[in-house]
Amino acid sequence: xxxxxxxxxxxxMQGVYTHASMSCQCExxxxxxxxPQAEERPCPVLWYLSGLTCDHSNVMDKGEYxxxxxxxxxxxxxxxxxxxxxxxxxxxxxxxxxxGAGFYLDAIEEPFSKNYKMYSYVVDELPxxxxxxxNADMSRQSITGHSMGGHGAITIALKNPDRFKSCSAFAPICxxxxxxxxxxxxxxxxxxxxxxxxxxDTCDLIADGHRFSPILVDQxxxxxWMEEGCRPQALVETAKGTDIDLTMRxxxxxxxxxxxxxxxMHEHVAWHAKHLTSK
Amino acid sequence: xxxxxxxxxxxxMQGVYTHASMSCQCExxxxxxxxPQAEERPCPVLWYLSGLTCDHSNVMDKGEYxxxxxxxxxxxxxxxxxxxxxxxxxxxxxxxxxxGAGFYLDAIEEPFSKNYKMYSYVVDELPxxxxxxxNADMSRQSITGHSMGGHGAITIALKNPDRFKSCSAFAPICxxxxxxxxxxxxxxxxxxxxxxxxxxDTCDLIADGHRFSPILVDQxxxxxWMEEGCRPQALVETAKGTDIDLTMRxxxxxxxxxxxxxxxMHEHVAWHAKHLTSK
Numbered sequence: 001x002x003x004x005x006x007x008x009x010x011x012x013m014q015g016v017y018t019h020a021s022m023s024c025q026c027e028x029x030x031x032x033x034x035x036p037q038a039e040e041r042p043c044p045v046l047w048y049l050s051g052l053t054c055d056h057s058n059v060m061d062k063g064e065y066x067x068x069x070x071x072x073x074x075x076x077x078x079x080x081x082x083x084x085x086x087x088x089x090x091x092x093x094x095x096x097x098x099x100g101a102g103f104y105l106d107a108i109e110e111p112f113s114k115n116y117k118m119y120s121y122v123v124d125e126l127p128x129x130x131x132x133x134x135n136a137d138m139s140r141q142s143i144t145g146h147s148m149g150g151h152g153a154i155t156i157a158l159k160n161p162d163r164f165k166s167c168s169a170f171a172p173i174c175x176x177x178x179x180x181x182x183x184x185x186x187x188x189x190x191x192x193x194x195x196x197x198x199x200x201d202t203c204d205l206i207a208d209g210h211r212f213s214p215i216l217v218d219q220x221x222x223x224x225w226m227e228e229g230c231r232p233q234a235l236v237e238t239a240k241g242t243d244i245d246l247t248m249r250x251x252x253x254x255x256x257x258x259x260x261x262x263x264x265m266h267e268h269v270a271w272h273a274k275h276l277t278s279k
Numbered sequence: 280x281x282x283x284x285x286x287x288x289x290x291x292m293q294g295v296y297t298h299a300s301m302s303c304q305c306e307x308x309x310x311x312x313x314x315p316q317a318e319e320r321p322c323p324v325l326w327y328l329s330g331l332t333c334d335h336s337n338v339m340d341k342g343e344y345x346x347x348x349x350x351x352x353x354x355x356x357x358x359x360x361x362x363x364x365x366x367x368x369x370x371x372x373x374x375x376x377x378x379g380a381g382f383y384l385d386a387i388e389e390p391f392s393k394n395y396k397m398y399s400y401v402v403d404e405l406p407x408x409x410x411x412x413x414n415a416d417m418s419r420q421s422i423t424g425h426s427m428g429g430h431g432a433i434t435i436a437l438k439n440p441d442r443f444k445s446c447s448a449f450a451p452i453c454x455x456x457x458x459x460x461x462x463x464x465x466x467x468x469x470x471x472x473x474x475x476x477x478x479x480d481t482c483d484l485i486a487d488g489h490r491f492s493p494i495l496v497d498q499x500x501x502x503x504w505m506e507e508g509c510r511p512q513a514l515v516e517t518a519k520g521t522d523i524d525l526t527m528r529x530x531x532x533x534x535x536x537x538x539x540x541x542x543x544m545h546e547h548v549a550w551h552a553k554h555l556t557s558k
């Protein structure tokens with residue numbers, strides 16, 4: 001792991017790091033905020049998965065998570081959204097596929113299956129690296145994310161319910177196997193057999209019996225992507241009648257981007273902190 | 280005035296606007312955050328002047344001022360740092376002069392004197408526009424800024440002591456007539472007669488009898504530009520023995536950029552709010 005930068009902020013340290021990823025077969029960059037409490041004791045970890053077109057830096061610049069993370073003593077890890085580099089196949093003109101659009105899945109179709117292993121990267125490889133290199137209490141993890149990263153956060157929590165204390169999302173893509181943002185990408189990464197898509201679709205996972213609680217979702221009601229991409233109602237309907245503790249908040253007047261995310265970030269970090277620090 | 284965008288954030292509205300500036304003889308862009316309280320009553324105004332290379336958007340994205348401004352009911356206005364456009368003379372390869380580097384002064388040297396009137400723009404033209412177009416209580420204004428904008432904030436407060444309730448700065452250039460960042464630019468904007476420079480130099484203004492209180496300054500102690508550009512000690516020394524109420528805080532481990540600014544932004548906004556809302 002190499003240090004790209006380490007910058008003091010809110011009493012802690014905002015770092016950017018790179019490493020050679022085995023899962024993605026390329027150099028990967030990620031951001032970690034370490035709160036001041038980590039100088040004295042291992043701190044719990046909150047994962048933040050970013051949305052389409054983003055890398056590790058968007059939320060680091062615009063997400064406003066550091067103040068509350070520093071107050072509550074939470075490490076915040078922000079991975080990239082896809083493998084990148086000259087040797088990574090891509091469609092440069094397509095913002096919904098390839099670079100910046102890994103969808104937190106493990107591709108099985110050639111030529112993408114060599115690099116696009118974001119599920120394994122976020123679930124297996126990067127946690128190991130974090131546990132080794134930071135004063136992190138890996139027995140206490142929670143996960144959140146925005147848009148494509150909200151999809152990532154909820155699907156990963158549903159499939160790894162024992163690992164996370166809580167899961168939240170900002171305007172997540174709740175039904176990616178049937179949304180304009182993701183359906184063509186799912187086909188390229190996973191092929192035409194839609195049964196393999198179910199493990200990366202929040203609603204299908206719940207229908208197939210996966211469970212996670214608690215889940216907190218904020219969704220802006222003037223989000224231009226709500227009906228076509230996010231479809232919060234599909235999640236509400238699917239979770240209905242299950243024992244999933246889902247809180248879906250429709251936020252009046254908010255759109256899809258960081259002015260929305262940063263507005264509710266404080267509450268999300270504080271909510272995760274409550275679950276991460278309770279017995 | 281045209282609306283570029285208006286986005287809900289932290290319960291208020293973050294807007295970006297353009298207008299044809301008389302002072303600068305070009306189209307100028309600025310950002311205004313209007314807190315929710317402005318729906319019911321006129322709100323006081325905090326000016327934020329940005330640093331070299333920035334425009335209105337850097338602090339809007341990275342400054343983290345909205346949470347506290349919304350809590351306290353403060354309008355935050357963020358102007359651009361210079362005139363811009365095809366017809367505005369510039370040195371594109373020089374980040375310390377021209378576009379992004381207006382230094383909040385009124386140029387008197389050709390060919391810059393036609394457009395580079397940032398002092399008049401910020402002190403006269405833009406306040407009038409804000410007063411007309413927003414629910415602002417212009418009898419209650421405070422001013423802050425970062426780096427070159429910290430220089431702008433303090434010099435403008437010193438020259439307009441009755442207008443502002445309080446003044447603060449993040450790593451301001453305290454002695455621009457003698458700093459590597461600004462000296463060559465002062466020469467191009469103002470000419471070789473250094474007596475005309477004094478009205479745009481914080482330390483000279485104080486030496487010449489200008490006064491403003493209170494002033495709050497935060498300066499990181501690992502700021503690579505501290506000795507060469509910011510020179511906080513020059514301000515402390517100059518203010519010594521005057522009745523200026525100056526608080527200079529040297530912040531351990533902090534550098535010059537937005538992770539530093541955003542760390543202390545909450546405190547600055549709250550501090551200004553206290554002065555803006557007291558009788």
